[in-house]
Amino acid sequence: MYNLDNIIKERLKPEQLKQFNKIYYGREDHCKLKLLESTIEVSARNNFDVAGYSFSAAKEEVRKPNILRLGLIQHSIALPTDSPICEQRQAIFDKIEKIIDVASSENVRIICLQEAWTMPFFLCTREKERWAEFVESPSDGPSTLFLSKLAKKHEMVIVSPILEKDEDGVWWNTAVIIDEMGNYMGKHRKNHLPSVGSFSETSYYAPGDTGHPVFETKYGKIAVNICYGRHQALNWLMFAINGADIVFNPSATIAEFGETFWGIEARNAAIANSYFTCSINRVGNEEFYVQNEKKSRTYYGSSYVTAPDGSRTPGLSKDKDGLLIVEVDLNLCRQIKDKWNFNMTARLDMYTKALAQFK
Template sequence: MESCTNEDLDAIIETNLNSEQLKQFNRIFYGQEDHCELKLRLSTLMASKNENFQVCGYSFAASKEEARSPRILKFGLVQHSIVLPTHKPLKEQRDAIFQKVGKIIDVAASEGVQIICLQEVWSAPFFLCTREKNEWIEFVESPTDGPSIQFLAPLAKKYSMVIISPILELDENNVWWNTVVVINENGKVMGKHRKNHLPSVGSFSETSYYSPGNTGHPVFDTKYGKIAINICYGRHQALNWLMFALNGAEVVFNPAATISEFGESFWGIEARNAAVANSYFTAGINRVGTEVFTVKNKYEEKQISRTYYGSSYVTAPNGVRTPSLSKCSDGLLIAEVDLNLCRQVKDHWGFNMTSRLDMYAKELNAVK
């Protein structure tokens, strides 16, 4: 598979439309004429240039209310490539990723980010495509005191930041899970959520590594807002998104590791649809870069190559969305939102009032 060379959609559009045409495109495609870009610090722009990652920020406003003050939340998304080739010692690979991501978190903190979400299995190459398991076991870790937690917890405490860390979990019975750990602003683990829906598409099957999650649809009531995490493939399941809404989520993050063959054409649609249908903010985070693995067995030695298309973005409950991060570059996307918009959109559209969940529950229960 070739490395990412395709030009980003936003660049194609901006190059080929005049200013008035661009306004109309933005109004229809993004939901508003102006992207409402945040003014970033000069030090942020310099750091992104020096460390070679993209950074951008956008704001989402809500209507002013008499009875409630604005509930402003600033959250960030991090997409990144691996650093070292996959044949290098596993600890060296992980430490190099730690160093890269740590610098991006430092920049996010300088911009006042309160919650940050990393991509699926962020501290390792996505070796799940190899069908090998024992060879990669050192990347699987404890959700309470594994290497990723030990690295991120001090950063969470230092910056009073909630950090969402998707890892591969090894539980007390030596069973693997695809898990997200939520670390609070004091550096303590709030809890975890295990991936509900696992892909088995063609020759790729995550069921070779772990079972579907058993944690339901938890919502984490953080200091800054109520959040949930819909891990990667779960975005294809409308009811998965729905349950996080029914449990009170205000922002639902979708950390992913997905390639063009697995739905690039609807990557920008699913999380956006979920935001509209469920009256909360959604954030899709996808890794970037090409990862090459050499797989050996007694019959052959072959290479497996997978290229990820990034394109992380945020959508508000009214359907307004940000431009995507790059398809090819590491990046930090910052969103400043007013959580009051969730309730305002619910009141306007009345989706909860008209949802008829009792009817659907009855019919689903009757399905054989």
């Protein structure tokens, strides 16, 4: 598995590695989960990596531990981008079903997929009409119907980022929330759209109009900050103000656009807002032919989770499909708030006044 953690482990002695982990990851030990043998076997047979870690909280007298397992899925496309649309989507469904089944066997209760997980990320092509059949209804589109069955089967909340088309034909970059009974719970539309190099998303869909919703699921209060929104500190802040304990950041990003700070932004957000952040990035190479010219993008995976105290997991592989399983105690959110008092000392009143005057 090609990632920073393995590179470092190969080069440092045990005591040096402890010090590196303490400084870089925020703790000397990664607190690995013992995964089932069947999990290892199925992942090897289906060519995806799996890793598991845990974050604990201090024992309290009044509250019981609030332990929950989260799952993050990063994956490549399954067929060439010039294959029939329905075949491309079904091939992705087939590989995702196997990964979700494994996650369920490890008692994962909330799982999140990557940005626009059902399709190649075709935005670099500057074409729209050709890809319109990938766009769908959030409440009863093909991906929601597919995942609803899995959610009900496994009693799992699923976060499904898709491209949405509404009743008026407007496109949106949307995260659908499906509850543990398989019901459509709601959606969040991407607030911030990039126009950087070949990432010109404003040509495809509208900036979000759903604000900063927090979904109170059976297992915890969750929110979704889609891809480019991680560059906006106030975007993260609003999910905290609205009560999130976990914020997922499903993404599709390449090395030229921020790999140097991929491991920093969501980690900073977890610290500043006293919640867990879950960063998911797609992986693999995608090739497109536009007017006989080849365009390609390579995504670097590296999905990881950060706790409110700033400690984080190693990332998944840079070049392979993967499932990251993380066991968290949500009591840690309140414990860190009580320790650092960021919410009490934030001076939001002062910022609100200044922002209201900004032109």
